[in-house]
Amino acid sequence: MARYFEVHPDNPQPRTIRQVVDLVRDGGLIAYPTDSCFALGCQLGNRAGLDRIRKIRQLDERHHFTLVCHDFAQLGQFVHISNSVFRMVKACTPGSYTFILPATPEVPRKLMHPRKRTVGVRIPRHTVAQALVAELGEPLMSSTLILPEENEPMTRGDDIREHLDHALDVILDAGECGIEPTTVVDLSQSEPVVLRRGAGDPSPFE
Known part of the structure; x- marks a missing residue:
């Protein structure tokens, strides 16, 4: 049975965020809100969590x-990003976009696309999602929660x-969040x- 936590959407309680992050570090699989919709998340390298998703x-x-990811410094550890691509991504983040980019060796092989060696990255605008990755100190391995x-x-x-x-192990609820998944853009x-039209305006990439 999942543990259920409620937090304020704009000022999430630090103690609750720490509790959730501790459960993530212990191998937990969580459902959490983002600026597009709820997502499933677990710690980077959590193979059992990946299989559960x-x-x-x-x-x-x-x-x-x-x-x-929390910010561009973190994002840059996990994907190769040229100056021109950086400018495009920077103009649209934080926001409801997922960008497909070539993965660095920091990304577990099981997370990469098996042929392209790419991975999705995003920097959300949602305060609760930001609080989670800031407390965790590394990206959350995630997928949109669509059954x-x-x-x-x-x-x-x-x-x-x-x-x-x-x-699930944890459901983190901050009230209503976005209702559309992210717009997915392959920049590899x-x-x-x-690749997918969603909450983010796709026109800058068309």
């Missing part, structure tokens, strides 16, 4: 997982508890490619 969402090995039989992501903590209480090639 795959099972919940019924994902194959080609799925791009996302490293949710296999659904077309829309989950956006309410009580709905997540009803459907996934048995499958010479030209940007919008």
Whole structure:
């Protein structure tokens, strides 16, 4: 049964954030709010957590997982980013975008796309998500919380508890969050490619 925590959306209680992060460090799988919608998250390198996310969402090995980062200094440890790409990403972050970029050796092999050696990265605007990754001190390995039989992501903590209480260790609820997943942009090639239209405006990359 998942532990259920409620925090203020703009001023999350530091003690609660620390409790959640301690559970992440202990191998926990969490559902947490972002500026696009709820996401599933676990610690980088948590293979069991990664497999649990795959099972919940019924994902194959080609799925791009996302490293949710606190800032550009953290992001730069995990992806190769040229000056021109940096300017494009900088103009749209923090925000509701996921960028696909070539992974550095810091990224666990199991997280990378098996052929392209790429990984998704993002810097969220949501205060609670920012507080989590700041306290953790490293990115959260994440995936949008969309159940296999659904077309829309989950956006309410009580709905997540009803459907996934048995499958998660923590549900962190800060009230209503975004209702659309991120816009996904592949920046690993010479030209940007919008892979998914979502909450972020795709026009700068088209």
